[in-house]
Amino acid sequence: MRRLGRLGHQSSVLIYGAAALSDVTQDVADASVQEALDGGINHFDVAASYGDAELRLGPWMPQIRDRIFLATKTGQRDRESAWREINASLERLQTDTVDLLQLHAIGDLAELDLATGPDGALEAAVRAMDEGLVGAVGVTGHGSEAAQTHLEALRRYPFATVLTPLNPVLWRDDTYRAAYEALVEETRRQDAGLMTIKTVSRRNWPQDTEQSYATWYEPYDDQARITAAVSWVLAHEEVSGIPTAGDVRLLGMLLAAERDRIDPAEAERQLAGDDAYSSPFIAMPF
DSSP states (O other): OEEOGGGOOEEOSEEEEGGGGTTOOHHHHHHHHHHHHHTTOOEEEOOTTSTTHHHHHGGGHHHHGGGSEEEEEEOOOBHHHHHHHHHHHHHHHTOSOBSEEEEOOOOSHHHHHHHHSTTBHHHHHHHHHHTTSBSOEEEEOOSTTHHHHHHHHHHHSOOSEEEEEOOHHHHTSHHHHHHHHHHHHHHHHHTOEEEEEOTTEEEEOOTTOOOOSSSSEEEOOSHHHHHHHHHHHHTOTTOOBEEOOSSGGGHHHHHHHHHTOOOHHHHHHHHHTOTTOOOTTSSOOO
16 A cells, blocks of 8 residues: 555555456456455546447446445546536546546646636636545556656646556656656645556557557556566555556456565666667557
């Protein structure tokens, strides 16, 4: 467990990435949620845009709502659309409140301007917090500009949490690393919770290759490299948690990786041996 910034919640370092439930049956979802709970996960992260994921989590809420930290996201950019989506998420999740509502996919300044400007989605999120529908407001995003964009987001509004990309291959980029380190400094100053994504991303799917997982990037799917990636990211003490990958078949390996972490220097050496290891943001499909 690690403290989720000033929210104070002791979140499991593995966060259940409910994007994995976007296109599965309820039976498959039930087995995956149970696997997560059995593995000690107490923080679940979903989004309105994740297909049927909120609907798959909803039936669990009467049983587990009081013992998990529940986060969802709105990808809308204007106030009215975001307000409708927040309320629809609560209905789909079968709950009166979520612990965290995140402005989703804020990966560059243009998206940030839309969401935080006049009549933007941030106004709906703050209203939802004021009315007790959400406990706190955070920000998420993908892309090579995400870290610097999230730094600017924290300058505009005191977001309680940030969800930004980090893995060894991104860290090797001097520009990205500098932006990430600046973001870390600001999250510490504000005591915002910092979570990171794309832990087990290997690369973009190669062209003319069958996409064998539900993730939009090609993930690592062998235990040794998943363990290396998880170990390396969690060696960063500023990171409160990492969402699990968006395919139910990878959850077990992520749970095993967290249990059996290795030295981060050894993890880096293992991942450095993969010539195909690259940023997932070279050709994002959205």
